[in-house]
Amino acid sequence: MKYLPLCWPTRxxxxxxxxxxxxxxxxxxxxxxxxxxxxxxxxxxxxxxxxLSFIGNILVMPDAQYFPELFRKMLETLExxxxxxxxxxxxxxxxxxxxxxxxxxxxxxxxxxxxLLSFMRALPxxxxxxxxxxxxxxxxxxxxxxxxxxxxxxMGKFFAESIEVVDAKPxxxxxxxxxxxxxxxxxxxxxxxxxxxxxxxxxILEHNLRAAAIxxxxxxxxxxxxxVMAMRLFDYDRILSIxxxxxxxxxxxxxxxxxxxxxxx
Amino acid sequence: xxxxxATPPKKxxxxxxxxxxxxxxxxxxxxxxxxxxxxxxxxGLDDMAEYFSRYAEPDFSDLPRYLHLMMQTIATALWGTxxxxxxxFLLAPFAARNLTPNKVTYRLxxxxxxxxxxxxxxxxxxxxxxxxxxxxxxxxxxxxxxxxxxLGKFFAESLERVDKGVIxxxxxxxxxxxxxxxxAGWPSIxxxxxxYTLYIVDRNVRMASVxxxxxxxxxxxxxHxxxxxxxxxxxxALIVVILTVILAFDYFSTWMRGKLT
Numbered sequence: 001m002k003y004l005p006l007c008w009p010t011r012x013x014x015x016x017x018x019x020x021x022x023x024x025x026x027x028x029x030x031x032x033x034x035x036x037x038x039x040x041x042x043x044x045x046x047x048x049x050x051x052l053s054f055i056g057n058i059l060v061m062p063d064a065q066y067f068p069e070l071f072r073k074m075l076e077t078l079e080x081x082x083x084x085x086x087x088x089x090x091x092x093x094x095x096x097x098x099x100x101x102x103x104x105x106x107x108x109x110x111x112x113x114x115x116l117l118s119f120m121r122a123l124p125x126x127x128x129x130x131x132x133x134x135x136x137x138x139x140x141x142x143x144x145x146x147x148x149x150x151x152x153x154x155m156g157k158f159f160a161e162s163i164e165v166v167d168a169k170p171x172x173x174x175x176x177x178x179x180x181x182x183x184x185x186x187x188x189x190x191x192x193x194x195x196x197x198x199x200x201x202x203x204i205l206e207h208n209l210r211a212a213a214i215x216x217x218x219x220x221x222x223x224x225x226x227x228v229m230a231m232r233l234f235d236y237d238r239i240l241s242i243x244x245x246x247x248x249x250x251x252x253x254x255x256x257x258x259x260x261x262x263x264x265x
Numbered sequence: 266x267x268x269x270x271a272t273p274p275k276k277x278x279x280x281x282x283x284x285x286x287x288x289x290x291x292x293x294x295x296x297x298x299x300x301x302x303x304x305x306x307x308x309g310l311d312d313m314a315e316y317f318s319r320y321a322e323p324d325f326s327d328l329p330r331y332l333h334l335m336m337q338t339i340a341t342a343l344w345g346t347x348x349x350x351x352x353x354f355l356l357a358p359f360a361a362r363n364l365t366p367n368k369v370t371y372r373l374x375x376x377x378x379x380x381x382x383x384x385x386x387x388x389x390x391x392x393x394x395x396x397x398x399x400x401x402x403x404x405x406x407x408x409x410x411x412x413x414x415x416l417g418k419f420f421a422e423s424l425e426r427v428d429k430g431v432i433x434x435x436x437x438x439x440x441x442x443x444x445x446x447x448x449a450g451w452p453s454i455x456x457x458x459x460x461y462t463l464y465i466v467d468r469n470v471r472m473a474s475v476x477x478x479x480x481x482x483x484x485x486x487x488x489h490x491x492x493x494x495x496x497x498x499x500x501x502a503l504i505v506v507i508l509t510v511i512l513a514f515d516y517f518s519t520w521m522r523g524k525l526t
């Protein structure tokens with residue numbers, strides 16, 4: 001069975017079998033998961049007053065003296081994301097060529113690279129940040145290392161996938177001119193895959209900015225640390241400004257990157 | 266006939282080196298500003314090798330507890346995805362240009378989705394933990410709220426690509442707006458929607474494994490504690506458990522998506 005028989009609405013008016021089975025499986029899994037995840041509607045309703053009082057606590061005049069510090073931290077977060085993305089770009093560009101089926105020197109290299117990349121992207125940044133913080137100490141360095149490490153896994157895979165779908169004719173054309181191994185890759189594969197590369201790099205930059213904003217939770221630099229400290233010390237006048245600052249910078253980058261993406265693709 | 270010039274055209278100015286060097290300069294400034302000393306990194310390489318060798322012997326003596334925590338993580342991720350799916354199902358038709366009632370609802374739905382997407386899930390978890398107390402429930406809520414933004418955006422973009430003829434055909438039968446959405450919109454993007462949902466499940470399992478750091482249940486807290494008490498064997502075992510489950514989910518969702526398209 002190559003395709004699941006998904007067709008809706010069906011001829012006899014009953015829902016398709018595949019949909020019924022998948023719904024049964026999904027709801028079975030959810031029902032199994034509910035007690036383990038402590039999903040309890042009563043508790044949810046019971047905690048509405050607490051949520052409201054928390055929101056009331058947050059909605060106070062922001063601490064204006066904290067703004068320069070916040071700006072400094074936001075800049076640090078942005079810098080971490082940019083640095084990590086650049087490092088990951090430099091590493092994953094060659095890896096992408098090795099991990100693409102049509103440019104890899106040998107099938108063994110291809111399979112090895114693909115497995116390596118999926119291992120690199122398997123664990124979330126925060127786990128690597130925890131490990132790197134205990135290896136090199138606090139500060140932005142372990143954060144950048146963790147971000148770069150994980151995003152090499154993602155970017156390498158994205159690059160490899162966009163190299164695999166390039167048109168074969170320009171490659172033959174360049175090869176027919178007697179271009180060498182590296183020349184074919186730089187002048188035939190790279191220009192064709194470039195729009196995809198830029199698109200995925202922008203996506204990764206966005207992802208890294210979001211991730212960099214939370215790495216501070218484990219002491220790996222960025223604005224997350226301030227957020228945790230404000231929560232722990234009940235500095236309610238800071239929480240809202242930090243959250244809004246993160247929202248603003250992420251939304252700004254989102255707009256910028258979708259603008260660039262529409263220009264490139 | 267057009268007058269052809271005898272000299273070949275001038276080589277166009279290649280601005281790539283300029284941009285490249287500006288970029289390198291910016292990165293150098295960033296390194297300088299972040300106080301990252303490469304020397305420290307280089308000196309630290311030997312220490313790092315020694316440090317990572319401490320993870321070489323995973324200690325699986327507490328495996329049942331880890332498996333239970335991992336199960337809690339998966340359960341959190343599944344419920345988070347369900348919450349996201351419900352939100353996205355309701356919001357996506359409003360955020361699709363061809364199905365939305367008017368411009369105001371379109372912009373409003375898009376802004377809501379952008380807002381949901383903007384705050385990282387761990388920050389949301391932090392807020393929900395402060396508001397609702399410890400446990401996996403705030404974690405599931407945080408995952409749900411954050412990924413609802415992604416899922417809603419993906420669904421809306423797919424809905425915008427639905428063939429105009431299909432929508433017109435349903436409209437011609439006198440269907441109301443909600444009927445158009447239910448019988449022209451969702452059935453046309455069913456495969457894509459399932460694909461995106463699988464991707465979100467995959468992503469949520471990944472994120473749920475670190476939600477424990479802020480007290481939102483799951484395996485992350487155990488990892489944090491073992492690292493804090495320098496029990497590297499147990500940390501290695503926890504990392505192996507997380508890695509195995511995440512890779513299993515990754516393969517399952519890739520396989521399933523391959524079946525769908």
